[in-house]
Amino acid sequence: MELQYADDNAIAAHSAEELQGILNAFAKAYRALGLALNIKKTQVLHQPPPNQPTNQPAINVDNTPLENVDHFPYLGSILSSKADIDSEVNHRLSCASGAYARLRRRVFEDRDLRAQTKLLVYRAVVIPTLLYGAESWTTYSRHLRALEQHHQRSLRRILRISWEDRRTNISVLEEANMPSITTTIMQHQLRWTGHVIRMSNTRLPKQVLYSQLKEGQRAPGGQKKRFKDNIKTSLKHFHIPMNNWEEIALDRPRWKKSVQEGAALYEMELRRIADTKPLYNMQVQQMKKWVQSCIDHHKDKLSSLSRDIWADPEIGGQETYAVERFLRFFRSDPTWSVQSPYMIPTAFRASWGPVGGNEGDSVLNLAFLCEYNALPDIGHTCGHNLIAEVGAAAGWGLKAALEGQTELPLRVKVTILGTPSEEDHGGRIQLLDAGAFADIHLVFMAHPAVEDVAFSSSLTVTQMLVKYHGKASHASAFPWMGVNALDAAVQAYSNLTMLRPQLKPGSTFQGIIKHGGVKANITPDYSELQYCLLAPTLKEVVELKAKLEACLRAAAMATGCELEISYPGYTYLNIVPNATLAKLYEDNGRALGIQFTKNPTKFAASTDFGNVSYVIPGIHPIFSIATDAFNHTEAFAEAAGSEDAQMYTLRVAKALAMTAVDVLCSPRLLRQVRDDFAQAVISNMIK
Template identity: 35%
Template sequence: MPSAAASTRVEDAVYRRRGDLIELSHAIHAEPELAFAEHRSCAKTQALVAERGFSVRPVAGLDTAFRADYGSGPLVIGICAEYDALPEIGHACGHNVIAASAVGTALALAEVADDLGLTVVLLGTPAEEEGGGKVLMLEAGVFDDIAATVMLHPGPIDIAAARSLALSEVRIRYTGRESHAAVAPYLGVNAADAVTVAQVAVGLARQQLAPGQMVHGIVTDGGQAANVIPARAELRYTMRATDSESLRALETRMSGCFAAGAVATGCEHVVAETAPAYAELAPDAWLSETLRTEMTRLGRNPLPTELEASLPLGSTDMGNVTQVMPGIHPVIGVDSAGASIHQPEFAAAAASPSADIAVVEGAVMLARTVVALAESAEQRDRVLERQYRRAS
């Protein structure tokens, strides 16, 4: 447990900034922006920490990614802020809550950074819904000096050690040959038929998918005119699995289904990744249990440990971060009247009084968890040693 002095200071710091944090959450929610175009949301997320004296700079060659540092201690802690939204349904994943709670955590930890030997790093991570901003930032070295990374995500229930599925997404393009659909259909090579064959193959393959594997997709181009044999058609498919090894097996299985469309129709086809693959979350056990204690202290009722692994919550590029360093991605409960994430009703819930409480309590929980890490000699040494090994 964190010491009374430091834990009280960070908690008090969050409550002092409560109004600012809720205002930030609502401001981001009111102007939803899509992946890699979150310019207003990125600027809003930076503003409060810049005023506090954090050193803010763009990173990874991405217009809407940033790193804001405070302090000079040897224990470097990252706090991830997400702020991208979804097409048409806005912040139905509640990333406004994520950004505001991350800012609250960073501001609180700045109050004790010198005393605890911390460097506090707020990371603005774009394009979680589509594009893998954290993966790109990892590859660019933005996380290299960070010993542990924390964040949280709103959802219908509280989960201390949340899990996720590994994910990859591909675009499949079929190329055939146009012809008049009535005058000379025999001269055409129908790319839309290739799409149909591929989808039937995927549907039939579902019976033999391994537990935890799933696949879902849409047709993004199926032709332009009913009386023209389409020479091009396109699918977009997402594949998920319990871990990266299972995902690779699923990708191999699906590649055969996509090829079947081309073979059956005589089309050519190309399969291309649309974004970096997402690894599954690997929550740090000690950080998760410390966060669970904080959830309970605040009167929340986190999902029992034995049920957490059986309830993976979609996919996230934070999984890639937790594969290379200690990290957590807990879920903080928001009253959504039965709605789940990625539903319009959850977008409304993400700016509700319940979500405002989640912003504040989430920042308190994360900040106190980091204090506990900094004050435990054993755990501090553990994460620093892992960081040194990773850097060497």
């Protein structure tokens, strides 16, 4: 009856036969008392010896079979068939998060309460919830790490410590005057062990503590930890002598004092070790130096890549030479895994990693996007050869910073994604639809222009094709027998011209009459207009569509023509801002000498990066290449291929890679990026 509590019983047995016999005895006793076992609430959990197959026992009560489960709750704890505490730790984290959330507004975010009061409430409510039952846990580093992260996150919120403060975990604990979770668990377990030592030898907890498994094999890769292994480690850390600790434990006051003093000594040791480690900021700065050093080392190779793409311009969908040039570039280092074609014909993907974190942890995949299509006849007038160089350089630099890193808080992967056909065919939208971004978590790219801006807005744009169908006739002999489709087009053009003053600021459209007839003496039976609709957000484009369609229908009604409206191609969405990434990029850029424009020109253009930014957090700064020429001009194309552009291009690549370093080294900062993304997407959807 060791595991009986009120009307709850957990029956432990060494075999199915023993368990069946005990249950039969229970059922018989209950029947004699006029009671019955609740079959629905009675479950069987089998814990096989290590590396032995799980053969579920067939246990029944009064010939009714009981359900076999792999875990079940008992007195608030989760018991598992695997004899581990993974489910229990996850359950505790969930319960503690719930306890914190219930007190968040009333206590932890109440500015009228002192921080010390909030910490007392946290210590009295959240910590006991988090560590309920921890006295008997057999913990691994992954469990302690998850618990410590929850502890740190809660304390930093209570103390209003931001990631910008660059505070170490130890300094947070010192300010809160609290021990680490690791120390607290060891202290609880030693106190409990002392209680077990003082029990009678017939008690189950003491038998379990001193027992040995008779069956089972050694686990591949090392023996599984036992609870007593945890205790031995705790005794060592708390400086309690191994040769007579049981004797000390028999004296309750003496044991309590030894455990308390040991916990204090261990916390002091943790602080001493932390003081001798390099500061977090020093590690980040060193990684940023490696980024810069790598890009500088490969500058000739990167310049050659950009120059070759510039010298052989290819329009969207036909960038075969550019892709081949990228493949040669990345395959010069066999540590890159290269795929080409990737999802669509002239796309490619180069990946490296993952590194850091722990095996089995989720991977943070950072992608740098490359563009490389040119415009018909006028070549790289938008400088996409430099976008290609920035992506390749930033990815290569980040890889250099991550190589050899063993203490990263996350597992990190670096991806370079070649995204063709940006100007006309929505290459990135095609890749989104094909699933190319499914495993990517952050995206980075930069576009050359005439000024340096950390975030520059773009417009949502869609194409409209308008067709009027009339009736042909002889224009001079029988004009009354015709229906003039050109009149409809001219009337529509006039209607839309009069609509312009009524548009919201930022919304606009441009259009042409593409077809107006075939001969002057034939009443045109067909006309065609093409329009481009632009607005700050998708919602405003939808509103703009409705206004234009009303004007077009009016022209059809006035002339008697039939109207046909379609929207060919892809809708390019506006870029969703990310304040955290923009601030980090600006800080890193300034450190490299970039002078950002205080009052930047509005980016009255569109890009398919906007569609990506609605799905994945990202950044799309623009950068100056020291030319007064504007994009889509021959002068800008000349500047994009010049040697003068190289310094500016590689400097931006460094700033992007350094921004990635900031994010991947700070889980809290990564959460902030994701929070900014979620809020910005919602804001853009409701505008």
